[in-house]
Amino acid sequence: MLHLAGCILVMAGCTGFTAGICKDGAKRLFLLKQIRIVYENMKYYIAYQKAAIPEALWRLSENNEEPFRGAFKKIYREVYEEGRNFPLTWQRHMGEVLENQPLTIKEKKFVLDFPSCLGFMEENAQAMALDGLLREINLHIEELEAERKGKNKMIMSLGVGAGVLLSILLL
Amino acid sequence: MTKREEIMRIFPDSLKPRWEHALLQVDKLQEIRLAIGQPVRIMTAGAEKFLSDKGISDYCNQDIWCITEREINEILQNVCRHSLYAFENEIRQGFLTVPGGHRIGVAGQVVLSGDGSIRNITHIRFMNIRISHEVIGAADEVMNFLYQDTSFLNTLIIAPPGCGKTTLLRDIVRQVSDGNPYAGGKQVGVVDERSEIAGSFMGIPQNNVGMRTDVLDACPKIQGMMLLMRSMAPAVVAVDEIGNYEDMKALSRILKCGSSVLATVHGNSMEDIYKFMHMDKDDRDNSRAYRPEMIFDRYIFLEKRSGMCKVSDVLDKQGHRLKKQEFSDRQICA
Numbered sequence: 001m002l003h004l005a006g007c008i009l010v011m012a013g014c015t016g017f018t019a020g021i022c023k024d025g026a027k028r029l030f031l032l033k034q035i036r037i038v039y040e041n042m043k044y045y046i047a048y049q050k051a052a053i054p055e056a057l058w059r060l061s062e063n064n065e066e067p068f069r070g071a072f073k074k075i076y077r078e079v080y081e082e083g084r085n086f087p088l089t090w091q092r093h094m095g096e097v098l099e100n101q102p103l104t105i106k107e108k109k110f111v112l113d114f115p116s117c118l119g120f121m122e123e124n125a126q127a128m129a130l131d132g133l134l135r136e137i138n139l140h141i142e143e144l145e146a147e148r149k150g151k152n153k154m155i156m157s158l159g160v161g162a163g164v165l166l167s168i169l170l171l
Numbered sequence: 172m173t174k175r176e177e178i179m180r181i182f183p184d185s186l187k188p189r190w191e192h193a194l195l196q197v198d199k200l201q202e203i204r205l206a207i208g209q210p211v212r213i214m215t216a217g218a219e220k221f222l223s224d225k226g227i228s229d230y231c232n233q234d235i236w237c238i239t240e241r242e243i244n245e246i247l248q249n250v251c252r253h254s255l256y257a258f259e260n261e262i263r264q265g266f267l268t269v270p271g272g273h274r275i276g277v278a279g280q281v282v283l284s285g286d287g288s289i290r291n292i293t294h295i296r297f298m299n300i301r302i303s304h305e306v307i308g309a310a311d312e313v314m315n316f317l318y319q320d321t322s323f324l325n326t327l328i329i330a331p332p333g334c335g336k337t338t339l340l341r342d343i344v345r346q347v348s349d350g351n352p353y354a355g356g357k358q359v360g361v362v363d364e365r366s367e368i369a370g371s372f373m374g375i376p377q378n379n380v381g382m383r384t385d386v387l388d389a390c391p392k393i394q395g396m397m398l399l400m401r402s403m404a405p406a407v408v409a410v411d412e413i414g415n416y417e418d419m420k421a422l423s424r425i426l427k428c429g430s431s432v433l434a435t436v437h438g439n440s441m442e443d444i445y446k447f448m449h450m451d452k453d454d455r456d457n458s459r460a461y462r463p464e465m466i467f468d469r470y471i472f473l474e475k476r477s478g479m480c481k482v483s484d485v486l487d488k489q490g491h492r493l494k495k496q497e498f499s500d501r502q503i504c505a
Contacts, residue, residue: 052254055373083180086253115253121291123256158276 003171010170011163018159024102025152029144031101035111036137038068039130047127053118054080067097087115110137174302177271178203181300183249186242189222196227201267203300207243210235228314231454240296247295250275251320260389262292264365272303272370272377299441303370309335310342313471314351316485321354323347323407325426325466330442330473335480336435337367337411339473341378343433344368344409348381359384360405363393368411400428409433419461426466441490443471464488 028118038060045056054076061072078084083123098108110133117133120126175194178261193213194200202214210231211222220227223234250267251258261267267275279295317324326343330336350356363369363386369376372474380386385403387395392410399405408425410418413434422432438444444463463470472484485493 046254046256048257050257052252052257052373054252054254055257083249085184085249088184118253119248119255121255121259121262121293123259126254126256 006170007167011160012169014159014163014166015156018155018162021155025144025148028102028104028107028143029148031103032107032110032137032141032144034064034068036134036141038064039114039134039137043127043130046130047123050123053086067101071097086118090115107140110140136166172271172480174271177269177273178300178302181246181250181269183245185245189236193222193227200302201304202302203298205238205243205246205298205300207296208237211238218368223456225475237495243296243298245249246298247277259291261366262295263289264389266365267285268366268370268372268377270372270377272305273318274301274303274367274370275299276301278299280358288472291366304338305370305376306335306338307345307379308342309338310346313339313482313485314343314346315353316471317343317347317469318353319468323354323357323431323433324468325468326434326469326471327444327463328433328471328473329438329440330354330435330480331439331475332437334473334475336437336473338480339471339482340411340435341368341380341410344384344407345379347433348383356381356383357406358404359407359409360396360399360403361386361409362399363388363391363392363397364390364392365411379446392418396421396425400425400430405430407431412437416461419463419466421463421464432466440472441486450475 041060041063042053042056045051045059046053049056051059057072058076058080061069061076064072074088074093075086077084078089094111094114098111101108114133117129118126120129178194178200179187179190199216200213201216202212204212204214211331213220213222213227218229220229221231222228222236222454223232224236225234244502248255250269255262258267262277265276265278269275276299277292278297279292281292284290307445317326318372328339329335344359344361347354347357348359359381361368361380361384363371366388368378369380369384369386369388370378371386374385374386374388376386385405387401390398392413396408396410399408408430410422410432411434413422413436417474420433422434434502436444441463468488470484470486470490471482472486473480474483475481487493
């Protein structure tokens, strides 16, 4: 009886571990889609409202959920109200937000490198510079989505398989 | 926020320590002039100083700080909040207004569009940071001449550059708007073409222009005056630096709509005004209606003596002087 309970626990543990890996992948995709929405809205504020970046961040903070909402508000306050340097403030706060997120270094760079695409004197040129970043994110999301379906099945099968194997070995 | 803090916010974090120390040593700061490769010059009331590694210096010696291209770019990016595109119109006009109403004039390489108009300014290499000097009460001594019963009289402020025209205009606007001992508050519309009267930043006036004042910022005078008449129904319309016959025609149209006008013009005398206003006159038959005496009821003349800006004369519609002796000692601004 104890052996059986142990086997079930081992199998449940392995399945749970692989489910966690799959969930991380889903969260990664969710975050990337959230970043895409942020940039799309930002593009609108730049091209049609001609809003300065801190002002656009304030408006974005009202339309976005955490983890970005709080960071956008902080960046707005520090840059707009205290006159702090935008690239450094952005990198500090967004770095803190992304620190515990399941994103790869390349994916984090989509966010952290945002200040480097600023500096254009005309709103459409600035929006187009943001388009470049958006294209890269879109491509990455498509790749992730394509590989995720097959990958999830494989990870789950491996998890269950590993659980069974471990149970046999332990028996 | 104090004026010093407002000025500090113009500079990026990397340059702040340098300025923090220097600004403590400067009294009556008027301008900061920056040019790539040239010494940083600080203009105070009546004197030019230089910024060195040790602080403020009266002489241009070896320790003087010469500003670099990177530093100018950092200041520009900081002022524009890293959003140059949002300040495209201001840069095209050659100046930016920052919180506090301070103005930053810029110069560099002009980019022209196909029709020859200025499209933008790139490679900004020169900056002139002009510190805003709002003087509350500057108009106290003239307010009693600007009303008949409780109606505001059409008024023209005349003075050479740097004599406090805009300072006086701003305080008249404030007093007309808030109310004063001679009349209650009136709705005022300000067409602030160069953002000098209200010193608006992102549309918010940084100077006190009164609670009943609507400001149309960075808008050409002629279009702005009619736009305000249609949309905000002001009792008094104020504009800075009228300069030609078309401006006079627009002021005349405002009078026909039943509002009063308050304006300033460059000049030393009434003769100067006639000369400027009729400079590009093309409609001689109808020009009489647009002559200053057909529009204005009061003329305020300003002058600068010993570095102090003062009201020198107030004339009525017929050119009669109104109590000159009262203006002898009072100062508008330094």
